[in-house]
Amino acid sequence: MIDRDELLHVARLARLALHEDELDATAGELSTILGHVAAIEELDLEGVEPTAHIGDVSDSLRADHVRPSLARDVALAPAPAIRDDGFLVPSPQGE
Amino acid sequence: MAGDIQSLSATAAAEAIANGGLTRSELFEHYRIRAAADTLNAFTWVADVEPAPVDGALGGVPLAVKDLFCTEGIPSQAGSKILAGYCPPYTATAVANLEAAGAAVLGKTNQDEFAMGSSNENSAFGPVLNPWDHSRVPGGSSGGSAAAVAAGLAPWALGTDTGGSIRQPAALCGIVGLKPTYGAVSRYGMIAFASSLDSAGPLTRDVADAALCYRHMVGRDGNDATSVVFPEPIETPTAERLDGLTLAVPTALVDGEGIEPGVRQSFEASLDTARSLGATIIDCEIPSARYALSAYYVIAPAEASSNLSRFDGVRYGLRVDESNLDAMYTETRHDGFGAEVKRRILIGTYALSSGYYDAYYGRAQRVRTLVARELAGIFERADFIVTPTSPTVAFGLGDRTSDPLAMYLSDLFTIPMSLAGTPAISIPSGLSEGLPVGLQICGPAFSENRILGAAHALEGAIGFDGSVTWGGAN
Numbered sequence: 001m002i003d004r005d006e007l008l009h010v011a012r013l014a015r016l017a018l019h020e021d022e023l024d025a026t027a028g029e030l031s032t033i034l035g036h037v038a039a040i041e042e043l044d045l046e047g048v049e050p051t052a053h054i055g056d057v058s059d060s061l062r063a064d065h066v067r068p069s070l071a072r073d074v075a076l077a078p079a080p081a082i083r084d085d086g087f088l089v090p091s092p093q094g095e
Numbered sequence: 096m097a098g099d100i101q102s103l104s105a106t107a108a109a110e111a112i113a114n115g116g117l118t119r120s121e122l123f124e125h126y127r128i129r130a131a132a133d134t135l136n137a138f139t140w141v142a143d144v145e146p147a148p149v150d151g152a153l154g155g156v157p158l159a160v161k162d163l164f165c166t167e168g169i170p171s172q173a174g175s176k177i178l179a180g181y182c183p184p185y186t187a188t189a190v191a192n193l194e195a196a197g198a199a200v201l202g203k204t205n206q207d208e209f210a211m212g213s214s215n216e217n218s219a220f221g222p223v224l225n226p227w228d229h230s231r232v233p234g235g236s237s238g239g240s241a242a243a244v245a246a247g248l249a250p251w252a253l254g255t256d257t258g259g260s261i262r263q264p265a266a267l268c269g270i271v272g273l274k275p276t277y278g279a280v281s282r283y284g285m286i287a288f289a290s291s292l293d294s295a296g297p298l299t300r301d302v303a304d305a306a307l308c309y310r311h312m313v314g315r316d317g318n319d320a321t322s323v324v325f326p327e328p329i330e331t332p333t334a335e336r337l338d339g340l341t342l343a344v345p346t347a348l349v350d351g352e353g354i355e356p357g358v359r360q361s362f363e364a365s366l367d368t369a370r371s372l373g374a375t376i377i378d379c380e381i382p383s384a385r386y387a388l389s390a391y392y393v394i395a396p397a398e399a400s401s402n403l404s405r406f407d408g409v410r411y412g413l414r415v416d417e418s419n420l421d422a423m424y425t426e427t428r429h430d431g432f433g434a435e436v437k438r439r440i441l442i443g444t445y446a447l448s449s450g451y452y453d454a455y456y457g458r459a460q461r462v463r464t465l466v467a468r469e470l471a472g473i474f475e476r477a478d479f480i481v482t483p484t485s486p487t488v489a490f491g492l493g494d495r496t497s498d499p500l501a502m503y504l505s506d507l508f509t510i511p512m513s514l515a516g517t518p519a520i521s522i523p524s525g526l527s528e529g530l531p532v533g534l535q536i537c538g539p540a541f542s543e544n545r546i547l548g549a550a551h552a553l554e555g556a557i558g559f560d561g562s563v564t565w566g567g568a569n
Contacts, residue, residue, distance in 0.1 A: 002445070014400060014444040015407070015421075016437060017429035029499060030441055036500055037389040037442075040458045043465075050460030051467060053291045054516030055278045055321065055540070062317055074184045080414035087409050094419035 001031035100125045105250040105304045112154040119155030126157040135224040137243040141202040151197025158198040159249035165284040173286045174208040174218040177431025187284025188316045189295045196311035204239030210288045213505035217435045226564040231489040234264030241268040247565030251299045257292045259509030262521040266484035266533020269523045276540045277516030278323040281316030289398035302551045332551035338373035343477035354486040357527025362483045365524040379473045383465040390462035391510045400443030467515040474539040482508040484521040484533030523559040
């Protein structure tokens with residue numbers, strides 16, 4: 001139902017590395033789960049509206065006022081790497 | 096005195112402190128020692144010292160908190176290697192509300208990674224053992240919270256429920272677990288799994304404790320746009336009868352395959368007890384229930400695949416060092432996430448991807464509408480829907496780890512209420528083969544007071560003795 005190429009495409013979308021020795025087992029597991037959830041294809045859902053969210057989420061805007069927030073050093077403290085006042089990451093082009 | 100302290104419910108302990116019969120430090124130290132000596136792997140962190148006291152109705156009663164909640168300066172790892180050692184700079188609103196009411200955080204409890212699981216075997220910090228039988232799972236994902244309360248390592252605990260993660264472990268450990276109406280408790284500071292389903296609630300020894308804890312959790316929070324004002328105060332339940340109440344049983348679902356005879360028997364006995372208390376039992380149908388499980392396993396992974404994109408090695412948690420940015424992202428996520436979390440990220444990404452969106456996510460959202468409609472229809476002629484909480488008692492460690500689908504079936508009875516956003520409680524209904532069975536009572540949105548009342552009446556009549564485990568020596 002989901003082959004290696006499709007799996008690699010989805011993993012790429014999810015920014016999740018899958019190593020060569022993981023591909024077949026993962027594709028098998030996903031196919032089994034997708035086969036099960038495909039049961040929803042049997043239902044006649046003509047005219048049924050989708051529900052993205054239960055409950056009334058209208059009127060949820062707050063006033064656009066500046067409020068106190070985390071201090072910069074506190075927000076940076078858990079980061080694996082920082083430089084100056086920002087998060088430090090490797091170059092997109094590599095070294 | 097230690098035995099006396101151990102026998103007190105959280106409500107009774109708060110009263111003893113208010114009356115001066117017990118000091119908050121005595122109580123905290125009693126549980127701190129028990130939690131620190133935990134042999135079930137229920138805790139991932141235990142306080143060294145009592146937190147600074149806060150005056151309030153909860154009087155310093157120690158609280159165990161599922162690791163999914165952010166707690167300022169205290170490890171909050173969501174059962175994941177990708178958050179190993181992470182100490183957040185702020186505290187979740189649900190926890191902060193309880194602290195403001197006088198609760199003292201005792202420790203953080205183990206869980207399935209990012210709350211994805213029904214056995215607590217998906218934790219990066221190892222499985223939790225069931226206090227009733229150490230060769231069995233406590234349920235999940237709030238398995239550490241359930242085991243800690245059931246074993247008397249904490250008077251009560253916080254958990255979260257996305258598809259059954261409070262109710263199912265409460266059932267498997269012989270305690271009470273309440274999943275609130277969606278939005279009644281703020282999700283701010285709960286590490287997100289599936290935002291349209293995630294709910295925070297209490298796991299307790301008895302129904303009165305659940306009401307007391309819940310009373311101090313609810314409320315609108317400016318930091319969670321989906322949170323709402325609870326329309327009435329949460330009362331202390333006192334009901335002893337069910338006169339005039341109608342309980343609906345989804346017979347076809349409860350008679351379905353996979354339900355253990357002992358669970359079925361305990362459920363039937365609970366219905367007899369309800370009748371003897373004056374309730375009327377009627378049949379009902381939730382025709383879309385068998386599709387609800389499938390819809391859930393599209394919707395929850397879809398939302399999770401989006402929520403978990405924040406774990407990228409940049410701002411917190413694990414980073415795998417690579418020479419370019421993209422490899423750093425993908426290898427960090429490869430090494431940091433466990434197998435079940437990766438499965439769900441991939442399923443969710445697939446279901447949301449171009450060409451599949453309508454067939455999977457779109458249809459699942461329509462099934463969700465059907466489920467909510469069907470439950471609403473039942474509540475027009477019944478006060479509550481009742482089912483067993485879980486089709487089985489606690490299963491053996493390792494029994495279902497190789498079969499994700501078998502694991503998913505643990506949530507068959509709890510998922511419809513999650514999709515509909517309606518509240519439900521699990522209370523112990525008895526034993527099957529020496530292991531606890533849970534009874535689920537579900538009502539319409541914001542019916543928590545009525546659910547707690549009915550649960551209190553049934554609890555009294557059933558007379559389940561949880562002190563078998565929480566009264567013990569750990």
